[in-house]
Amino acid sequence: MLGVFDSQTLGPGFELSSEHLLIQRTVREFIEAEMAPVVGDYLEHDAFPEAVVRGLADIGVMGLPFPEEYGGSGAGMVAFALALEEIARVSPSVAAIVFAHSSPATLIFLNGTEEQKREWLVQLAEGRIVGAIGLTEPSGGSDAGAVRTKASWDGTSWILNGSKTFITNAGTPMSGVAVVAATTELESGSGLSSFIIPADAPGFETGEPLHKIGWRAADTREIFLRDCRLSPTSLLGKPGEGLRQMLTAVTYGRVCVAAIASGLARACFEQGRGYARERVAFGRPIADNQGVAFKLVDVAVGLAAARLLTYRAAALVDGGQPFRAEASMAKLHATETAFEAARQAIQIHGAYGISREQPVSWLLGEAKVLEIVEGTSEIQRMLLARLLGISE
Numbered sequence: 001m002l003g004v005f006d007s008q009t010l011g012p013g014f015e016l017s018s019e020h021l022l023i024q025r026t027v028r029e030f031i032e033a034e035m036a037p038v039v040g041d042y043l044e045h046d047a048f049p050e051a052v053v054r055g056l057a058d059i060g061v062m063g064l065p066f067p068e069e070y071g072g073s074g075a076g077m078v079a080f081a082l083a084l085e086e087i088a089r090v091s092p093s094v095a096a097i098v099f100a101h102s103s104p105a106t107l108i109f110l111n112g113t114e115e116q117k118r119e120w121l122v123q124l125a126e127g128r129i130v131g132a133i134g135l136t137e138p139s140g141g142s143d144a145g146a147v148r149t150k151a152s153w154d155g156t157s158w159i160l161n162g163s164k165t166f167i168t169n170a171g172t173p174m175s176g177v178a179v180v181a182a183t184t185e186l187e188s189g190s191g192l193s194s195f196i197i198p199a200d201a202p203g204f205e206t207g208e209p210l211h212k213i214g215w216r217a218a219d220t221r222e223i224f225l226r227d228c229r230l231s232p233t234s235l236l237g238k239p240g241e242g243l244r245q246m247l248t249a250v251t252y253g254r255v256c257v258a259a260i261a262s263g264l265a266r267a268c269f270e271q272g273r274g275y276a277r278e279r280v281a282f283g284r285p286i287a288d289n290q291g292v293a294f295k296l297v298d299v300a301v302g303l304a305a306a307r308l309l310t311y312r313a314a315a316l317v318d319g320g321q322p323f324r325a326e327a328s329m330a331k332l333h334a335t336e337t338a339f340e341a342a343r344q345a346i347q348i349h350g351a352y353g354i355s356r357e358q359p360v361s362w363l364l365g366e367a368k369v370l371e372i373v374e375g376t377s378e379i380q381r382m383l384l385a386r387l388l389g390i391s392e
């Protein structure tokens, strides 16, 4: 508990290695050359940017955190955070696709059998398919243990019935697999279990895409499980381990969301500064007014702290150390910084900030999503209150 404030837990990773810098540069070059010119069109039409995702797969982004033997590059979480930050600086939506894809891959990597990793993780890490994680249900997402989807064993197969909502990457042309939480009967009562569901499994259906104010290029929709019949090898780990597995994956995801939020806040800072220096009012650039300059300074300070918190949490992952509190701190601070940064960047742009033709106008919706996914800000505060010994 005290370790959160112990200087030793700052850990390794603040010095970026030459490999980290190479990954950062490679992703940045791809984003600027291949993604930036086309991404606005996908966002405008709520369309999944398949060509961009395949391009990211080609440069190895989809498998950055996973070992080479399973199709990844073994570059680790700091490298993945740097990549997500670079992507989010130009499109948080596309970064969201990559992050959401990493969650089922993480679940299979941490909990899968060798056979499951060979069958699914390799394809995911190589980016030949995209994956989804199915936890949230129409009745709620914050209370992860309250899943109503049921899985029963009929002697030869698992049969799943229920529905999930707000599932990212479930219905794209590249969607190949979803890892879904369902309640199973155990000797000790009932508990959650995770299942690997191929996109072509009988009884697995997806709804229409949901239209959102952010993550517009990311495909988000409902999943319906209607007597969805799965082989015994679809169970991930043992029955009853699902809640722990899902919460662990979500904790990794918080580091990813913090990285996306850092990239988004950086976009707000850069666009806000650029506009403030050019826009003239009362005979001088608006940046020369403290009322404008101080907004950007506050964004920059929040961003600097967000990046440090994010890299610290990612470095703890890479160092094999506990990172729950650090992941929540990074997620909470970075996403709230990103939302405030988007609010201020739009304010600085005045009426132009409201125009959909200005990239800055998209960032408020993008930032709002980040305060909700992977545990809302309230849930992060609730968790931290426990982890810091403030409340039970």
Ligand SMILES: Cc1cc2nc3c(=O)[nH]c(=O)nc-3n(C[C@H](O)[C@H](O)[C@H](O)COP(=O)(O)OP(=O)(O)OC[C@H]3O[C@@H](n4cnc5c(N)ncnc54)[C@H](O)[C@@H]3O)c2cc1C
Pocket: 100, 132, 133, 134, 135, 136, 139, 140, 141, 142, 143, 165, 166, 167, 168, 169, 212, 214, 215, 220, 369, 372, 373, 374, 375, 376, 377, 378, 379, 382
């Ligand atoms: C764009 C998008 C993509 C998503 N992608 C996925 C995905 O791929 N897979 C997936 O499983 N889910 C996904 N989600 C769902 C997301 O994880 C949930 O929205 C989130 O967990 C919150 O759940 P909820 O929306 O049901 O809100 P609820 O749980 O209903 O909460 C509503 C409000 O009440 C607050 N609240 C709840 N309990 C407490 C409490 N104890 N104390 C204080 N406040 C509380 C919450 O903070 C929130 O403000 C996605 C959501 C969005 C918006």
